[in-house]
Amino acid sequence: MRRPQLETPTLLEVDAVTRLYAPNQGADGIDFRLHRGEVLGIVGESGSGKSTLLRLLSGLETPDRGAVRYYRDAADEPLDLHAIDESTRRALLRREWGLVHQNPRDGLRMGVSAGANIGERLMAHGWRHYGAIRERAAHWMREVELDPARIDDRPSTFSGGMQQRLQIARTLVTEPRLVFMDEPTGGLDVSVQARLLDMIRTLVRRLGLSVVLVTHDLAVARLLAHRLLVMKGGRVIESGLTDQILDDPQHAYSQLLVSSVLTP
Numbered sequence: 001m002r003r004p005q006l007e008t009p010t011l012l013e014v015d016a017v018t019r020l021y022a023p024n025q026g027a028d029g030i031d032f033r034l035h036r037g038e039v040l041g042i043v044g045e046s047g048s049g050k051s052t053l054l055r056l057l058s059g060l061e062t063p064d065r066g067a068v069r070y071y072r073d074a075a076d077e078p079l080d081l082h083a084i085d086e087s088t089r090r091a092l093l094r095r096e097w098g099l100v101h102q103n104p105r106d107g108l109r110m111g112v113s114a115g116a117n118i119g120e121r122l123m124a125h126g127w128r129h130y131g132a133i134r135e136r137a138a139h140w141m142r143e144v145e146l147d148p149a150r151i152d153d154r155p156s157t158f159s160g161g162m163q164q165r166l167q168i169a170r171t172l173v174t175e176p177r178l179v180f181m182d183e184p185t186g187g188l189d190v191s192v193q194a195r196l197l198d199m200i201r202t203l204v205r206r207l208g209l210s211v212v213l214v215t216h217d218l219a220v221a222r223l224l225a226h227r228l229l230v231m232k233g234g235r236v237i238e239s240g241l242t243d244q245i246l247d248d249p250q251h252a253y254s255q256l257l258v259s260s261v262l263t264p
């Protein structure tokens with residue numbers, strides 16, 4: 001398939017991706033493109049299919065039909081995520097993609113130190129020198145505003161907000177191109193959320209990350225996402241620039257969502 005001429009090249013192409021558990025439950029015929037350096041927010045009320053879509057995009061679930069294509073290199077043919085073998089897909093997830101879970105416990109190893117949580121991702125990338133790994137882990141703790149003096153502490157001794165920072169450091173230390181975030185500030189106190197969001201926004205900009213962000217929180221979407229997809233009953237019912245959708249929603253459901261009549 002020919003790639004269209006766009007301002008920034010496509011990184012991910014999602015083509016009619018479908019996984020339905022029951023009518024209107026799951027993801028149904030989802031189409032979109034994610035460009036390099038872009039943050040795409042997926043919003044919608046609970047049960048609209050956001051997490052299902054994220055699992056399909058990140059290779060954790062197989063679609064009934066449709067394809068997810070990853071343009072690793074602008075000049076190359078894309079990788080068809082669900083057609084490549086399991087080991088290639090795992091390597092992709094480990095090396096080029098990152099996944100930030102809502103619950104940091106799902107993305108961290110709670111039984112090893114903060115430094116080991118970050119360092120083992122570097123080891124998976126072939127880093128072998130202990131001093132260099134430790135130095136890099138400390139660097140990334142500072143990046144996410146964690147005290148590097150706590151490098152030998154286990155994540156279980158950290159607060160929820162600190163654990164989420166550590167999960168982000170563990171994800172970003174390998175400099176992924178594409179990061180999936182599932183409600184990254186969900187379940188945290190409002191003041192902790194605000195600081196974390198600010199930090200995520202700074203890192204995303206500085207590293208030029210491409211992000212698919214699932215959130216039911218429109219304030220989070222407003223702050224982080226360039227574009228939005230609004231989901232309802234497994235389908236995308238509206239998409240466009242974040243400000244356009246939040247300030248002037250066209251679809252009746254988006255209008256309800258924005259006016260907070262619907263409680264996500």
Ligand SMILES: Nc1ncnc2c1ncn2[C@@H]1O[C@H](COP(=O)(O)OP(=O)(O)OP(=O)(O)O)[C@@H](O)[C@H]1O
Nearest residue numbers: 021025026044045046047048049050051052053216
């Ligand atoms: N593994 C599964 N088996 C059966 N049904 C599922 C499965 N996963 C999700 N569903 C159903 O698919 C629909 C979409 O769920 P999904 O978790 O993707 O929604 P969501 O928008 O992420 O909601 P939330 O914000 O509450 O996480 C729901 O009706 C859910 O019950």
